[in-house]
Each structure stands twice: as structure tokens, then as C-alpha cells.
Amino acid sequence: MGRLIRYKLLEKEILMKTAICLMFLIGYGILLTVPIDSNADSHQKVSEKEKVTLLLDWAPNIDHAPLYVAQENKIFAKHGLEVELLWGGDPDAPLKLVAAGKYPFAVSYQQSVTIARGSEEVLPVKSIGLLVEHPLNTISFLKKTGIKTPADFKGKKIGYTVAPLDVLLFNAIAANAGLSEDDYELINVGANIVAPMLSGQIDAVIGPFRNYEINLLKLEGAEAGYFALEKYGIPDYYELVIITNDAYLENHQERAKKLMLAIQEAIQFTKEKPDAALQLFFQANPDASKELEELAFRDTLDVFATTQVQSVEKWDAFAKFAYEKGLIPKTVEAKDCFVNILEE
Incomplete structure (x- = not known):
């Protein structure tokens, strides 16, 4: 029941953000003229x-x-x-x-x-x-997937949130681990990061912030791990x-x-x-x-x-x-x- 309630809260948050976005865009017509x-x-x-x-x-x-x-x-x-x-x-x-x-x-x-x-x-x-x-951005995964190093992405379904940046960053880290782009499947999950991981639709995702989504997963009762991008071949930024x-x-x-x-x-x-x-x-x-x-x-x-x-x-x-x-x-x-x- 707790998980269902949190899903509803997340859905509500997404709807609220969408409404705010629409209001802001409508306001552009006025704001951008000044x-x-x-x-x-x-x-x-x-x-x-x-x-x-x-x-x-x-x-x-x-x-x-x-x-x-x-x-x-x-x-x-x-x-x-x-x-x-x-x-x-x-x-x-x-x-x-x-x-x-x-x-x-x-x-x-x-x-x-x-x-x-x-x-x-x-x-x-x-x-x-x-x-x-x-960086706060990470490649995150549930520990039950058995992922321990980036080389373990082989044969896995990987979610991403922002193209082309996240795709480029993930491919660079995977290449550093000896993988080719044919070794995994990339799936665009947009802003919907947590639910696909919990449901098993994806095995890992690039885009979660280490301070937010990792803690959100903990609150859902899920043990999560992550790779900090700057420790796996991406320049610190x-x-x-x-x-x-x-x-x-x-x-x-x-x-x-x-x-x-x-x-x-x-x-x-x-x-x-x-x-x-x-x-x-x-x-x-x-x-x-x-x-x-x-x-x-x-x-x-x-x-x-x-x-x-x-x-x-x-x-x-x-x-x-x-x-x-x-x-x-x-x-x-x-x-x-x-x-x-x-x-x-």
C-alpha cells in the first residue's frame, strides 16, 4: 500500500509540474515581449x-x-x-x-x-x-540485478532520460568497460526513472541524481547502487x-x-x-x-x-x-x- 501511495504522489507531482510548465509557457507570450x-x-x-x-x-x-x-x-x-x-x-x-x-x-x-x-x-x-x-548524475541500478561493474551492462536494458547527452555519457562509460553499443539495449524512459526500475522493465538507468532518486528508491524499500560518472571515465564537471x-x-x-x-x-x-x-x-x-x-x-x-x-x-x-x-x-x-x- 505504501508503494502504491508513493506512486500516486509521483503521478501527482508530474501532473503538477506539467501544469506549471503550461502556465509558464502561456506567460512567455507576455514575458518575452519585455x-x-x-x-x-x-x-x-x-x-x-x-x-x-x-x-x-x-x-x-x-x-x-x-x-x-x-x-x-x-x-x-x-x-x-x-x-x-x-x-x-x-x-x-x-x-x-x-x-x-x-x-x-x-x-x-x-x-x-x-x-x-x-x-x-x-x-x-x-x-x-x-x-x-x-556531478550528481549517475548510472543507477537495483542491487538484485547483480550489476557490480560497468562490464555487467552486457545483455542488459538501460534506460536514459536526456538525449543525446545521457546516451553519449553511457556509451563512453560502456566503451571504457570494453563493451560495444550492440552489447546492451538503450530505452528512453524520459522523466519516469523509478517505476521502470522497480517493475523490471529496465536493469539500469543513466540520469538519476545520487542525492534524490537513490534515496527515493531507499524509501521504496529497494536497495540501489550507482556508478558516479566522474569515476568511470567522464571528466569531472x-x-x-x-x-x-x-x-x-x-x-x-x-x-x-x-x-x-x-x-x-x-x-x-x-x-x-x-x-x-x-x-x-x-x-x-x-x-x-x-x-x-x-x-x-x-x-x-x-x-x-x-x-x-x-x-x-x-x-x-x-x-x-x-x-x-x-x-x-x-x-x-x-x-x-x-x-x-x-x-x-
Whole structure:
């Protein structure tokens, strides 16, 4: 009965996210007609706090805990900002909206920024700072499948959530284990990750986050294992970064600095006072599942950014990997992908 109830809750969550997405897309018709002023005088004196919007990459969750700490604990305000945290229902939309100059900032992914800069039609976005500094994405499986190493994927059905990125990442790890693409079957499961694993439709899946789906499976009474991508041949990368577009950054560098100073302070607070930080997250998100979010928070705390100095080597390594594997059609230089705004 407990499992059935949780399935119903998951179905309800998917329906809610779909509804939110539709509402956000309907709103595009209005919002997109009012672009931000990228050419405004960045030194304009203001008597009130500067209002900015930070788009989220996904529905509010524990990965965003420091952002809600900054909001609820008035750290944004301390740095002269009034920040709206906004989620629209589509994880691909924030980067595109920021690139188009419709919003100033967004939470995004190092992979997405690399793809944006390496596309034939370049999307002019840059990372200005860090939220989560190591990958959360995994290849996950139930322990009862007998999978112990990536070589055990031979003859198995493998789910994936995002094409072509997840497919490319899985194929790279499988190749490192001596497998060919004929040795396993790839199945697109979309966002429906947990149910196909529990029902036996798939043996493993690439896409679950180690802090969320692994804990969700535990709550379902299922013993799960996972392979961390960066330990099996994928270059270590920043899971969550804060992005802006080139024109906005040129004209609003001080505002971008204020934002990252506030986020840096909020991350430090989160690490030093985790219990207080978790309560601030729940204060901002009273409908969040406390049981799941508490477990997720425990498994996320050590990967929140320890520095705001982004590594050229880390950006270069993933860009080289992406080009060599055909994810991007041209090479990308790290300097085009990020700026250490607090050192400017």
C-alpha cells in the first residue's frame, strides 16, 4: 500500500509540474515581449534594492538550498538585491531565455553551457559562479540485478532520460568497460526513472541524481547502487552553475558580483549551519517532502561549492571530451564559457 501511495504522489507531482510548465509557457507570450535592458547604464544610482530574477533549472529542491538560505535569511538583501527565484517547468528553457536576454540570471549546467558555446549557432551565455561543484548524475541500478561493474551492462536494458547527452555519457562509460553499443539495449524512459526500475522493465538507468532518486528508491524499500560518472571515465564537471549572457554581464558586472557574493555567503552558511539552512529551505518550501529532502540534503551538503574560482582545466577537459565524442561540432575555449566574477 505504501508503494502504491508513493506512486500516486509521483503521478501527482508530474501532473503538477506539467501544469506549471503550461502556465509558464502561456506567460512567455507576455514575458518575452519585455526584454531586459542589457545596454542600461550599469552605474545607475538606485535608492532601492536592485530587483533581479534568477531562473531555476528545476522545481525547487534541496540542490537550491543555499539560494533559499540567501532569500529567507536576507543575504540577498544584505548585498543590495531583491531576488525572485523562478521555475518555469522546462530545464532547457532558462539557458535559452538568458541567452535571448529575457532574464538576467539562471541556474544551469556546465554541460549545457559547453553545448551552447560549441553549437554552430552560439548561445552567448557564461557561467559566473558555482552552486554544486561535482556531478550528481549517475548510472543507477537495483542491487538484485547483480550489476557490480560497468562490464555487467552486457545483455542488459538501460534506460536514459536526456538525449543525446545521457546516451553519449553511457556509451563512453560502456566503451571504457570494453563493451560495444550492440552489447546492451538503450530505452528512453524520459522523466519516469523509478517505476521502470522497480517493475523490471529496465536493469539500469543513466540520469538519476545520487542525492534524490537513490534515496527515493531507499524509501521504496529497494536497495540501489550507482556508478558516479566522474569515476568511470567522464571528466569531472560542475553540476550546477549560475549563468548570465555576455551583453548583460558587460553592462551589469557589479550586479553579477553582488549576486555571487550573496550566493557564496549563503553556501558558507549552509555548510556551517546545516540544520538552520535546512529549516530555511522548508520555510520557503512548506510543501516539500521532508523525509526525502532531509535525505537528499545529507547527500548534497559536501558537493555544494567550496570556492567560486572556476577551473580552466575542468572546463577545458569537458569541452575536449564533448568535441571528441561529437556532442559539439567545434572546439570551445574555457575563457568563452566562464568568468570568475569575484576576481574581476
